[in-house]
Amino acid sequence: MTSPASAARRTVRVDLGERSYDILIGPGLIASAGAEIGARLKGCRIAVVTDEHVAPLYLEPFLSSLADAGIEAVSQVLPAGEKTKSFEHLMTVCDAVLGARIERGDAVVALGGGVIGDLTGFAAGIVRRGSRFIQVPTSLLAQVDSSVGGKTGINSRHGKNLIGVFHQPDLVLADTGVLDTLSPREFRAGYAEVAKYGLIDKPDFFAWLEKNWRDIFSGGEARIEAIATSCQAKADVVAADERETGLRALLNLGHTFGHALEAATEYDSARLVHGEGVAIGMVLAHQFSARMNLASPDDARRVEAHLKDVGLPVSMDAIPGGLPPVEVLMEAIAQDKKVKSGRLTFILTRGIGQSFVADDVPASEVLSFLKEKHPR
Amino acid sequence: MTSPASAARRTVRVDLGERSYDILIGPGLIASAGAEIGARLKGCRIAVVTDEHVAPLYLEPFLSSLADAGIEAVSQVLPAGEKTKSFEHLMTVCDAVLGARIERGDAVVALGGGVIGDLTGFAAGIVRRGSRFIQVPTSLLAQVDSSVGGKTGINSRHGKNLIGVFHQPDLVLADTGVLDTLSPREFRAGYAEVAKYGLIDKPDFFAWLEKNWRDIFSGGEARIEAIATSCQAKADVVAADERETGLRALLNLGHTFGHALEAATEYDSARLVHGEGVAIGMVLAHQFSARMNLASPDDARRVEAHLKDVGLPVSMDAIPGGLPPVEVLMEAIAQDKKVKSGRLTFILTRGIGQSFVADDVPASEVLSFLKEKHPR
Structure with missing residues (x-):
């Protein structure tokens, strides 16, 4: 049938x-x-x-x-x-x-x-x-x-x-x-990962999302399209690098900051769920890339604007209940598994859809950046 | 140097x-x-x-x-x-x-x-x-x-x-x-696995062990030779079938019975250690093969004689403290991981060094066999 x-x-x-x-x-x-x-x-x-x-x-x-x-x-x-x-x-x-x-x-x-x-x-x-x-x-x-x-x-x-x-x-x-049957909050959290595929290496998909996100949220045709495009994007990366020895690390865009925030909020979903951590993490990754003169601050603002439009948190301020000191976040970042022989590995970007693996990011720069962004 | x-x-x-x-x-x-x-x-x-x-x-x-x-x-x-x-x-x-x-x-x-x-x-x-x-x-x-x-x-x-x-x-x-520094009992238990490689597919190695086991036990030149031959035998099987989809199952010679005996003695090493279970299991596998008219009873007697010579237990009688009823052993055999869709898989043999995977062994035959061999 x-x-x-x-x-x-x-x-x-x-x-x-x-x-x-x-x-x-x-x-x-x-x-x-x-x-x-x-x-x-x-x-x-x-x-x-x-x-x-x-x-x-x-x-x-x-x-x-x-x-x-x-x-x-x-x-x-x-x-x-x-x-x-x-x-x-x-x-x-x-x-x-x-x-x-x-x-x-x-x-x-x-x-x-x-x-x-x-x-x-x-x-x-x-x-x-x-x-x-x-x-x-x-x-x-x-x-x-x-x-x-x-x-x-x-x-x-x-x-x-x-x-x-x-x-x-x-x-x-x-x-x-x-x-x-998902709550709007849970749907949004998943949407952060959809947007991520655009930000990694699909600028056209990100632009399409900026136009079509309402249809995706309301369950229209665009929803299946967005999910299929996301699965295909992930499938391509996984097929190229199943064991995460290289390319697959790009899927961690926003995740190093995101995981640190999840750890800092003790995985308390009332305060922060994974996708929200990733949303804030992606904004931070774009802002940090701009600070390192790798990308234009306009791109960071564009990412922030889109994620804010769909209702995702886009800064550490947005996390209820406050955060521990920056040093505790740094500790979590260093213990995150995307660390090689003590140097910090981050996914940074040269612009929308131009992410890359940066495996020698100075911890001091990350610390200064977080101090600027950290709510008091 | x-x-x-x-x-x-x-x-x-x-x-x-x-x-x-x-x-x-x-x-x-x-x-x-x-x-x-x-x-x-x-x-x-x-x-x-x-x-x-x-x-x-x-x-x-x-x-x-x-x-x-x-x-x-x-x-x-x-x-x-x-x-x-x-x-x-x-x-x-x-x-x-x-x-x-x-x-x-x-x-x-x-x-x-x-x-x-x-x-x-x-x-x-x-x-x-x-x-x-x-x-x-x-x-x-x-x-x-x-x-x-x-x-x-x-x-x-x-x-x-x-x-x-x-x-x-x-x-x-x-x-x-x-x-x-191993106790003689622990050394013997390891020796059961050495003998296993001969029994799987190296009849000459088994014959060499029958002649040289005293030198292996006393730490002579034959010891390193026996260990290297064993490692090479295992390495060859593993290289051919890393994930145990076929050939590698041969390494389980004696192990289905052996594991059932270990389970029946609650992994109490005072009563039975793994290698002893394997020794008894290998003798049982040869006896069962003879009972199924696959191999000569002389081969089973030869295996029993050699393992007995080196001081290993060769029958269920030899396990101190008694065993649970045969039905409990059968239960353990059926739960052993070498079971496919309910049929019993055993490593049986056509003679010394002629083992093979039998993947459709009738449970009723195993039960009758165990009832004969089980101490009362």
Whole structure:
């Protein structure tokens, strides 16, 4: 049956040789998950991992879809929130998957946002030294970023995502219909990563976003287009540099500052969520690039204006509850994993869509810059 | 300086493309570890993980050797024993490595036996999604088996080694001098894996072992030869099938029965250590193969006789403290990770050095066989 839903569907291929996989993007994919999975992974059993926010909305429809396709499944519901990316919950998921006798040919499914995807992907990557893995991202952030590319992990008290593996999914089902249930704040946070792809190396896409963001937010045609373009952008980078030895680092635009801000707010989502940290981080990266005479201050102002238009925070002042001293932020930046032999590595830019990896940024310059920008 | 020690050294190359590495085998390698590491991994810092048994013997000489070569190091000492292969200790090691600010270009070192190697390798594989890793195996078992090939992991309440990653070391330093401090029981346990390589596909090596085992046990020339042959055998299999999709499964000869016996004795090393489980398991695999009319009972008797000669246990009767009912052993066998879609996979044999993967063994035959062999 060809429905308007399937007509609107897009497929992005992540080209990684024998580990290549498809990202299906469009409305209604949770309802047809059983058919899509059954067609690709014959005879597999499924362990679904989700969280307390997503379960009431989508677990039952997802399991029904599997049952209709004759696929056996068990499920595990975890608390929602960044704190779930811990050793404790990793252990819970591994134990549940092994207890369900999921074997190497079966599959572990992440039904949720980035937290569930990162944690579940890590568990899939280590159970029996690697089980099959399917992402069913239910947030915009997860659809355009974390569900693509195989980075998985949990947080450590030393920093975010410091423990994990590269484990590629076998399939990603990005149901764009679920985005209507996101809060505006959560949608905006995901949008920061969409804008990032424009800022990395797609100036035309950024200009298109400046014109079309209202349609993306309201669920029009532009939404699927924006998600597909984002997934394709990420897929291209991942295919070129799966293990982040070079080019892939560009995806961290805004993330070094962003992670430091997340650490400084103790991953308290009431104060700052990841995408908001990235939004502020991208503005800071453009401002810092201007300060280093690499880019025009006009570009930094343009980035700031667009992100502000969509309702994202664009400065450290905007974070409620205050921030620790600049020295604490610097500490977090230095511990961030994008550090090589003590020098600071940042993604800087020469203008909109002209980002590059700067691997010898003087810490003193960063410190002075942060002191200027830091709210008192 | 060429010493008699370095003259006796052997090098085995594990050929895995850009992840290839050397295994150095011979006396005095802990004393020269700093020079060997410094020559290969320029400018790296080191986090050493070891256990309470190994630390008093070799941690200080190892750290001194690093210091002499100008290599900075921190160390973490864990409890000794199989129970250390747990999520709790994995977390401890990850935390220690991150706390020491070990970066991707630095290295994590496992100084110890198989438990320390498996746990530390797993930690190295997940810290920053993969850090460099050096094995300094101090038991015969670790030198000939677990330190080679990149399998890492911890145990779960559902079974042994069910959680882990493939993470190849960058270098293995097998100091054969340390084997003199092993208890005879521990040396014998490692010897079971040496004999395994003969039984898999090297009938001449097995015959050579039957003649030369006394020299291997007493520390003569044959010892280094036996270790080098074993490492080369494992390196060849790993190079051909790194991820255990086929051939590599042969290395599990004796291990499905062995793991079930280890589980049945609750990994209590006072009753059964891994190599003893493998010894009994290899005898059972040969007896079961004879029962299935695949091999001559004479071969099973020859395997039993040789392993008995060296002092290894060769039947379930030999395990002190009794075993649970056969049904419990079957349960452990079915949960063992070498199971595909419910059928039992075993390594069986057509004779000495003629092992093969049998992936459709009827559970009923295994059950009847175990009932005959099980002590009452």
